[in-house]
Amino acid sequence: MKVAWLVALVVVGASALAADAPPQTWRDVDANNLVLIDTHYGQVAVELAPEFAPHHAERLRALIRAHFYDGKSFYRVIDGFVAQGGIGEGDDKKLAKWPALKAEFDRPIGDDVAFTPLGSPDLYAPEVGHANGFPVGRDAKEGKVWIIHCPGTFAFARDNTADTAGTEFYIVIGEAPRRLDRNLTAFGRVISGMQYLQKLKRGDPDVNSGVIKPGPGRDPILRMRLAADLPAKLRPHFQVERTDSEAFAAAKQKRMNPGTSFLIRPPPPVLDVCVMPVSVRRVK
Amino acid sequence: MKVAWLVALVVVGASALAADAPPQTWRDVDANNLVLIDTHYGQVAVELAPEFAPHHAERLRALIRAHFYDGKSFYRVIDGFVAQGGIGEGDDKKLAKWPALKAEFDRPIGDDVAFTPLGSPDLYAPEVGHANGFPVGRDAKEGKVWIIHCPGTFAFARDNTADTAGTEFYIVIGEAPRRLDRNLTAFGRVISGMQYLQKLKRGDPDVNSGVIKPGPGRDPILRMRLAADLPAKLRPHFQVERTDSEAFAAAKQKRMNPGTSFLIRPPPPVLDVCVMPVSVRRVK
Numbered sequence: 001m002k003v004a005w006l007v008a009l010v011v012v013g014a015s016a017l018a019a020d021a022p023p024q025t026w027r028d029v030d031a032n033n034l035v036l037i038d039t040h041y042g043q044v045a046v047e048l049a050p051e052f053a054p055h056h057a058e059r060l061r062a063l064i065r066a067h068f069y070d071g072k073s074f075y076r077v078i079d080g081f082v083a084q085g086g087i088g089e090g091d092d093k094k095l096a097k098w099p100a101l102k103a104e105f106d107r108p109i110g111d112d113v114a115f116t117p118l119g120s121p122d123l124y125a126p127e128v129g130h131a132n133g134f135p136v137g138r139d140a141k142e143g144k145v146w147i148i149h150c151p152g153t154f155a156f157a158r159d160n161t162a163d164t165a166g167t168e169f170y171i172v173i174g175e176a177p178r179r180l181d182r183n184l185t186a187f188g189r190v191i192s193g194m195q196y197l198q199k200l201k202r203g204d205p206d207v208n209s210g211v212i213k214p215g216p217g218r219d220p221i222l223r224m225r226l227a228a229d230l231p232a233k234l235r236p237h238f239q240v241e242r243t244d245s246e247a248f249a250a251a252k253q254k255r256m257n258p259g260t261s262f263l264i265r266p267p268p269p270v271l272d273v274c275v276m277p278v279s280v281r282r283v284k
Numbered sequence: 285m286k287v288a289w290l291v292a293l294v295v296v297g298a299s300a301l302a303a304d305a306p307p308q309t310w311r312d313v314d315a316n317n318l319v320l321i322d323t324h325y326g327q328v329a330v331e332l333a334p335e336f337a338p339h340h341a342e343r344l345r346a347l348i349r350a351h352f353y354d355g356k357s358f359y360r361v362i363d364g365f366v367a368q369g370g371i372g373e374g375d376d377k378k379l380a381k382w383p384a385l386k387a388e389f390d391r392p393i394g395d396d397v398a399f400t401p402l403g404s405p406d407l408y409a410p411e412v413g414h415a416n417g418f419p420v421g422r423d424a425k426e427g428k429v430w431i432i433h434c435p436g437t438f439a440f441a442r443d444n445t446a447d448t449a450g451t452e453f454y455i456v457i458g459e460a461p462r463r464l465d466r467n468l469t470a471f472g473r474v475i476s477g478m479q480y481l482q483k484l485k486r487g488d489p490d491v492n493s494g495v496i497k498p499g500p501g502r503d504p505i506l507r508m509r510l511a512a513d514l515p516a517k518l519r520p521h522f523q524v525e526r527t528d529s530e531a532f533a534a535a536k537q538k539r540m541n542p543g544t545s546f547l548i549r550p551p552p553p554v555l556d557v558c559v560m561p562v563s564v565r566r567v568k
Contacts, residue, residue, distance in 0.1 A: 079479040080435060105549070123407065123554045151364060151459050162548050173482075175435050175459055175558050179542070179551035195363040198457075198482035258463070264446050265389070267463035270407045274459050 021254075022246040024279060026239040027132070029191065033057075034227035034238065035064065035154075037085075037193075039074075039200070039219060044193035045238060046154045046171075049134050051112050052147050053104035053187035056156055056165070061226055063098065063167060069224040077200045077219075078210040080174030084157055085221055086167050088211070095166060103162045105182045106146035109138065113145055116244045119252055120271040124148075124178040128273040130243035134189055135273050137181055147186040150176045150274035154188030173197055176274040191238055191280040237284035252276060305538075306530040308563060310523040311416070313475065317341075318511035318522065319348065319438075321369075321477075323358075323484070323503060328477035329522060330438045330455075333418050335396050336431050337388035337471035340440055340449070344471075345510055347382065347451060353508040361484045361503075362494040364458030368441055369505055370451050372495070379450060387446045389466045390430035393422065397429055400528045403536055404555040408432075408462040412557040414527035418473055419557050421465055431470040434460045434558035438472035457481050460558040475522055475564040521568035536560060 033048040050057035063069060068087075075088035087095065109115070113131045115138055122128040125137030128148065135153070138145045147153060153172045156165035165185055173194075190197070200219045203210035212218045227235050241248060255276060256269040317332040334341035347353060352371075359372035371379065393399070399422055401413040409421030412432065419437070422429045431437060437456045440449035449469055457478075474481070484503045487494035496502045511519050525532060539560060540553040 079482065121407065123405065123556065124552050160546050175556065177559060178556065179539070179547065179559075181551070182549050183547050183551070195486045198363065202479045255463070262444050263463065263467050265466050267465070267467070268408050272407065272459065272462065275461060275463075 021250045024247040025242045025245045029238040031228035038222040041199040042196035046188045048188040073218040076211045078205045082170040084170040098166045100164045100166045104185045106144040133240040133278045149180045152190035155184045155186040241279040305534045308531040309526045309529045313522040315512035322506040325483040326480035330472045332472040357502040360495045362489045366454040368454040384448045384450045388469045390428040417524040417562045433464045436474035439470035525563040
């Protein structure tokens with residue numbers, strides 16, 4: 001009897017391409033787009049995609065530099081859905097400095113966003129794929145592209161109307177809530193540390209929309225920093241797999257047509273865009 | 285500024301039907317199908333669906349009654365994928381008593397499985413829906429129905445060939461790995477305590493397929509019991525929403541056509557079967 005059951009499942013994963021597959025290629029994560037969130041459980045790294053929401057990215061950097069989030073909390077954490085952080089309730093005066101932003105739910109298709117189609121249909125969007133490692137939807141007729149809600153997607157929360165996001169953020173921690181696509185401004189994704197977010201204390205979704213009472217039931221945001229602001233010595237350096245590469249194309253094909261002995265019944269040659277891993281490695 | 289951002293998202297959830305919606309109806313979870321897994325983080329409750337895999341369900345009950353799992357561990361935990369538990373490596377002699385089972389990957393469509401279609405297309409199966417609260421796929425041409433891999437799905441792991449499952453189990457903790465459908469025997473789902481599984485210590489998926497070295501890096505299975513074997517006083521009593529009810533049909537419609545003011549752009553009228561919540565309540 002083998003030591004590790006289900007081993008072959010992992011071999012189907014992104015990290016183990018066949019020997020004859022093209023090698024993965026990598027791009028560096030820009031320190032200006034790398035957000036580090038310290039929790040009691042470990043550090044979470046988020047890569048921002050400012051090309052999808054320049055004003056939100058700028059706001060987030062400004063908030064981080066003002067140490068706005070330090071000592072705040074993950075005050076609304078719903079298992080299987082989202083972890084939401086920021087100021088939470090009360091203390092509205094602090095928000096006067098940070099007026100609500102105009103929504104950036106999607107953006108025009110353009111040369112600065114290299115869209116690579118997934119090569120598989122999607123339930124929610126005319127077309128899905130990747131742009132620079134980020135999972136995106138695209139509507140060629142409308143001429144729009146947007147970051148979709150997958151596990152790890154980073155977005156700004158808002159009030160009931162469109163242009164009301166200002167400081168609060170959420171990160172998807174459950175099965176992709178795709179109905180939110182183009183309804184909130186998504187402009188980043190977790191590239192490291194999802195397992196620490198999964199440890200966050202949960203709220204009760206049936207009580208006050210999952211908002212946790214202030215106190216020990218909330219996990220704090222110890223601090224939040226932009227990598228660019230750290231001394232070079234302390235700055236982590238991540239690389240993300242290029243999603244416009246031959247290797248990524250091969251990895252998608254392998255997922256859709258695994259042809260392994262483990263999967264006895266070949267799965268349908270389709271792919272949930274949110275299941276397709278985009279590899280990340282920490283170089284330093 | 286409102287206290288709870290993103291509040292309306294929750295209102296879209298299953299627990300808050302409009303006042304004029306039909307009331308939810310409930311069925312009791314049979315104590316013979318209720319598995320309780322104690323971890324350091326809390327108790328996880330799994331409901332079994334023996335009609336999908338009678339021999340696996342019988343085996344699991346026998347293993348539990350032999351206290352097979354007590355003191356074993358979650359030895360392969362891959363963030364965003366599965367938490368796998370059981371004996372892990374070594375100690376093969378103990379397995380001689382528990383020979384491998386014949387696979388029960390799917391079963392014939394039959395009167396003992398009340399299939400309710402989701403009413404939305406699916407990427408991986410000709411048809412998906414629910415049977416007694418469990419997310420299922422169905423192929424009317426083949427005359428087969430099966431439990432699909434959603435977050436919380438409980439299944440037996442196996443070796444590389446079909447009929448090799450015996451004692452090891454896994455629970456899906458990430459975006460639905462639907463490619464596994466009908467390739468492993470799935471016969472239950474977590475109805476309570478997913479957040480505790482999310483706290484389990486992770487393995488490194490790039491090292492030994494995510495298997496964690498024996499030692500403190502592994503979280504133990506403190507004990508595993510069948511509710512039916514507990515004294516009546518200590519036996520928890522759960523109820524699961526009836527998925528063949530008018531209320532559930534209305535809740536699905538509401539998800540597909542939320543028509544709330546929060547979702548400014550109406551999402552496409554489709555639904556990921558694994559996103560649709562099936563409510564559970566603990567009565568005692």
